[in-house]
Amino acid sequence: MGSQTLFEKIWNQHVVREEPDGTTLLYIDRQLVHEVTSPQAFEGLRLAGRSPRRPLAALAVPDHNVPTTDRSQGISDPMSAVQISTLENNCAEFGIPYYGMQDIRQGIVHVIGPEQGFTLPGMTIVCGDSHTSTHGAFGALAFGIGTSEVEHVLATQCLVQKRPQTMEIRVEGTLPDYCSPKDVILAIIGRIGIGGGIGQVVEYTGAIIRSFSMEGRMTLCNMSIEAGARAGLVSPDEKTVEYVKGRPLSPQGETFEQARKAWLDLSTDSGARYDNLVELQGEDISPQVTWGTNPGMVTDVNGTVPNPADIEDEKVRSATQRALDYMGLQPSIPVCDIQIDRVFIGSCTNSRIEDLRVAAKYVQGKRVSGKVKAMVVPGSGLVKQQAEEEGLDRIFREAGFEWREPGCSMCLAMNADVLTPGERCASTSNRNFEGRQGKGGRTHLVSPAMAAAAAVEGHFVDIRSWNV
Amino acid sequence: MQAFTTLTGTVAPLNRGDVDTDQIIPKQYLKTIHRTGLKEGLFADWRSRPDGSLDPDFFSNQSRYRDATILLTGENFGCGSSREHAPWALLDYGIRCILAPSFADIFYNNCFQNGILPVVLTVQEIQTLFDRVRSQNIYQVTVNLVQQAVLVSEGERYTFDVDPFRKDCMLKGLDGIALTLQHEAAISAYESHRAHQDPWLFHDQRR
Numbered sequence: 242m243g244s245q246t247l248f249e250k251i252w253n254q255h256v257v258r259e260e261p262d263g264t265t266l267l268y269i270d271r272q273l274v275h276e277v278t279s280p281q282a283f284e285g286l287r288l289a290g291r292s293p294r295r296p297l298a299a300l301a302v303p304d305h306n307v308p309t310t311d312r313s314q315g316i317s318d319p320m321s322a323v324q325i326s327t328l329e330n331n332c333a334e335f336g337i338p339y340y341g342m343q344d345i346r347q348g349i350v351h352v353i354g355p356e357q358g359f360t361l362p363g364m365t366i367v368c369g370d371s372h373t374s375t376h377g378a379f380g381a382l383a384f385g386i387g388t389s390e391v392e393h394v395l396a397t398q399c400l401v402q403k404r405p406q407t408m409e410i411r412v413e414g415t416l417p418d419y420c421s422p423k424d425v426i427l428a429i430i431g432r433i434g435i436g437g438g439i440g441q442v443v444e445y446t447g448a449i450i451r452s453f454s455m456e457g458r459m460t461l462c463n464m465s466i467e468a469g470a471r472a473g474l475v476s477p478d479e480k481t482v483e484y485v486k487g488r489p490l491s492p493q494g495e496t497f498e499q500a501r502k503a504w505l506d507l508s509t510d511s512g513a514r515y516d517n518l519v520e521l522q523g524e525d526i527s528p529q530v531t532w533g534t535n536p537g538m539v540t541d542v543n544g545t546v547p548n549p550a551d552i553e554d555e556k557v558r559s560a561t562q563r564a565l566d567y568m569g570l571q572p573s574i575p576v577c578d579i580q581i582d583r584v585f586i587g588s589c590t591n592s593r594i595e596d597l598r599v600a601a602k603y604v605q606g607k608r609v610s611g612k613v614k615a616m617v618v619p620g621s622g623l624v625k626q627q628a629e630e631e632g633l634d635r636i637f638r639e640a641g642f643e644w645r646e647p648g649c650s651m652c653l654a655m656n657a658d659v660l661t662p663g664e665r666c667a668s669t670s671n672r673n674f675e676g677r678q679g680k681g682g683r684t685h686l687v688s689p690a691m692a693a694a695a696a697v698e699g700h701f702v703d704i705r706s707w708n709v
Numbered sequence: 710m711q712a713f714t715t716l717t718g719t720v721a722p723l724n725r726g727d728v729d730t731d732q733i734i735p736k737q738y739l740k741t742i743h744r745t746g747l748k749e750g751l752f753a754d755w756r757s758r759p760d761g762s763l764d765p766d767f768f769s770n771q772s773r774y775r776d777a778t779i780l781l782t783g784e785n786f787g788c789g790s791s792r793e794h795a796p797w798a799l800l801d802y803g804i805r806c807i808l809a810p811s812f813a814d815i816f817y818n819n820c821f822q823n824g825i826l827p828v829v830l831t832v833q834e835i836q837t838l839f840d841r842v843r844s845q846n847i848y849q850v851t852v853n854l855v856q857q858a859v860l861v862s863e864g865e866r867y868t869f870d871v872d873p874f875r876k877d878c879m880l881k882g883l884d885g886i887a888l889t890l891q892h893e894a895a896i897s898a899y900e901s902h903r904a905h906q907d908p909w910l911f912h913d914q915r916r
């Protein structure tokens with residue numbers, strides 16, 4: 242077979258059949274399901290008289306619409322309530338495992354998959370959600386699909402695909418103190434642009450990636466889609482195996498040992514080739530802050546907001562001007578002068594235990610600025626429980642943060658957690674599109690540490706020199 | 710799915726790059742459990758100005774584009790979320806074809822699932838079309854999928870690429886799931902081979 246990349250190995254293991262023109266029927270091992278992108282898929286199955294091929298190869302959870310405040314009263318928004326009960330009923334009808342709102346295992350799909358051992362190395366994993374790329378952190382080929390394909394996978398456990406291109410993004414050297422995986426991925430998107438990964442599966446390699454924990458790798462792979470990539474991957478290693486071991490849905494005993502060997506064999510062979518290469522040096526990376534209305538509009542914390550007058554390309558200039566108008570920012574002002582109203586720590590990018598630990602460290606013994614409203618939304622019930630065992634909830638509460646129930650929350654503001662027009666938010670989520678966190682709301686994407694420090698000061702600060 | 714062979718229609722302009730699916734259909738419209746009725750939400754936040762009044766410059770507020778079936782737009786159209794509500798909303802408005810210099814992957818794929826033809830043209834061709842739309846009250850083109858060409862004026866055509874499998878499905882309006890199910894034997898054979906080799910992938914099939 243010659244030398245193969247991680248992607249090629251996974252792909253080749255999942256080809257059911259291939260047409261001469263390369264059209265491939267690809268086997269899908271697992272599907273995650275949430276309430277927003279699935280109702281029409283189940284309806285389609287019913288209309289065609291079909292049923293899921295492997296109901297236990299799916300796992301469903303409500304996350305986008307769930308309230309993050311007291312849930313004992315149910316959901317007040319009638320449409321959200323219908324969407325969630327529809328998911329519950331569909332799962333009951335078709336025999337798909339479902340973690341309801343009162344279940345401790347409930348949380349954001351991309352947090353609970355790995356947490357439960359549903360996500361395993363070498364798998365193909367899909368979900369009607371673009372941030373399915375998160376699961377690539379385990380060396381699984383994971384990508385987002387639309388609702389028609391959700392139905393397709395339920396019915397057939399397969400998808401029709403063309404082999405994408407591959408891109409290696411290598412990050413070597415050492416990462417400066419105070420920089421996190423979030424800063425690395427934002428710096429990557431800043432470099433290659435939000436369309437830079439179109440049509441490609443990215444594999445992240447290099448010393449810095451290897452040094453990341455599984456949580457860090459998930460943060461990194463999560464935002465692959467923000468560079469337009471089909472998927473992001475990190476080779477499985479001992480850290481991966483350790484993380485997966487003993488989880489409720491991961492293999493046990495002898496089968497685990499067999500799986501372990503297969504997983505460690507997945508890494509890219511030396512001499513294997515990618516279609517494209519991007520290289521970054523860790524030492525060049527600083528804490529990042531987005532200033533605009535897409536994740537590629539990003540700069541260093543000690544940088545300034547761009548000035549459209551300095552931009553030659555007419556298209557880039559007008560897009561920049563539009564973004565500054567929407568964001569209510571003057572050209573050329575220092576990022577650290579940007580005053581904020583809200584802080585959101587959460588989302589499938591940065592709501593895992595490690596993220597909460599880091600943020601808590603920055604707010605311990607401090608107070609959230611009087612003009613800032615700040616909240617922490619853990620990624621799952623189990624993350625919340627763990628954080629409470631470690632006393633993190635107390636640290637956040639004492640500092641003036643709200644401590645909420647798990648879900649997507651203000652990452653996309655489908656529930657009651659919404660910015661009001663003009664409000665400015667430091668957010669650990671992944672999208673700063675217009676209106677993403679509420680119509681007219683202004684989002685700046687940052688790491689958990691940067692968000693925590695901004696909550697205390699009421700504006701962005703360079704955490705490398707922040708001394709209080 | 711509705712078949713697509715050839716389409717002559719009015720071109721509506723949306724001259725912006727990187728249009729994300731959060732703009733095509735904002736989240737407040739995602740709470741539905743149906744595929745239809747989504748045109749209400751199409752570009753909802755761009756259609757109206759901050760004071761709530763309609764923006765007369767936005768294409769969908771102009772009567773001349775009420776019957777538009779072709780959308781002309783900028784690069785990386787449909788980036789962001791995988792929500793199929795985006796093509797559903799466009800379809801509900803009447804759009805059957807989108808012309809752009811590039812598309813985001815998931816959105817591009819979702820279009821084919823719904824009988825909307827996404828056509829990639831060169832940056833120069835797209836620019837020329839924007840110029841023509843601007844200079845004419847109503848500008849129409851014909852998109853011919855069989856010939857893989859957009860007829861932009863008498864005797865002038867832009868050709869485009871499309872994957873042969875997708876083209877065939879679009880031309881015939883085929884049900885993708887039914888096509889895959891024709892390979893049931895191959896899928897079953899794959900499963901039993903894989904379950905033997907990597908049993909942990911088949912935790913649902915105790916043997």
Ligand code: SF4
Binds near residue numbers: 351372588589649671
């Ligand atoms: S947290 Fe945000 S990005 Fe992640 S799945 Fe939920 S809505 Fe999507």
